Amino acid sequence: MRRLDARQTHVIRFTLNGRAVEAHCSPRMLLSDVLRGELGATGTHVGCEHGVCGACTVRIDGMMARSCLTLAVQVEGATVDTVEGVAPAPGRLSVLQDAFRKHHALQCGFCTAGIVMSLDTLLRDAPDADEARIRDVLSGHLCRCTGYHAIVQAALEAVETLRKETDHA
Structure with a gap:
């Protein structure tokens, strides 16, 4: 089995709020950090960083998940929904x-x-x-x-x- 080098950067591709995206991250980078820092999805907040407060909740393949506990590399090929994707259209609220x-x-x-x-x-x-x-x-x-x-x-x-x-x- 090949070991991941924490210093290496990996490209991950997934669907974010219905749009195909790509991000560069280290193997230990958290999904919350990629969403906020790499992809600009700043609606996802990081509170406790232990999965307790729920501020970082997103949907991964239809299931609720704490993005502060999820490694970004785990969403390769997945569908991720954040609060930015809840509204039915720009300028409209759900x-x-x-x-x-x-x-x-x-x-x-x-x-x-x-x-x-x-x-x-x-x-x-x-x-x-x-x-x-x-x-x-x-x-x-x-x-x-x-x-x-x-x-x-x-x-x-x-x-x-x-x-x-x-x-x-």
Whole structure:
């Protein structure tokens, strides 16, 4: 088996928010560092650097992941979604983002990107999520500003809005 030299730079190719990208990184470089420093996806925040706070949450091949715990080389050929890709089009908010705005579900905003990614994934996978399921997903995130009430209310509104849109389709 060939050993990776930590001093070597590797080219990784993957899909970021629907767009093919390429980045240069060392074998030990974290995905969060590549996203922010190499690719300009600065919506992904790094808080605790231990995978506890959830600020760095992204989706890798449809599954939530902590980008501060993921080596960049692990996403070779994968699909990575960040908060920059949640909106349906430039200048438009997703249903969830709009509900966050209406309910003032963010204050400093540091944790918001990771929370939005987790809730967006939940709403995609379980569009009928109830408050208990929403709170369960939020238990993987630390927010020091909002107290979570507004976040839960925003998520519940998004569930209801998406339900109505599905019923009318």
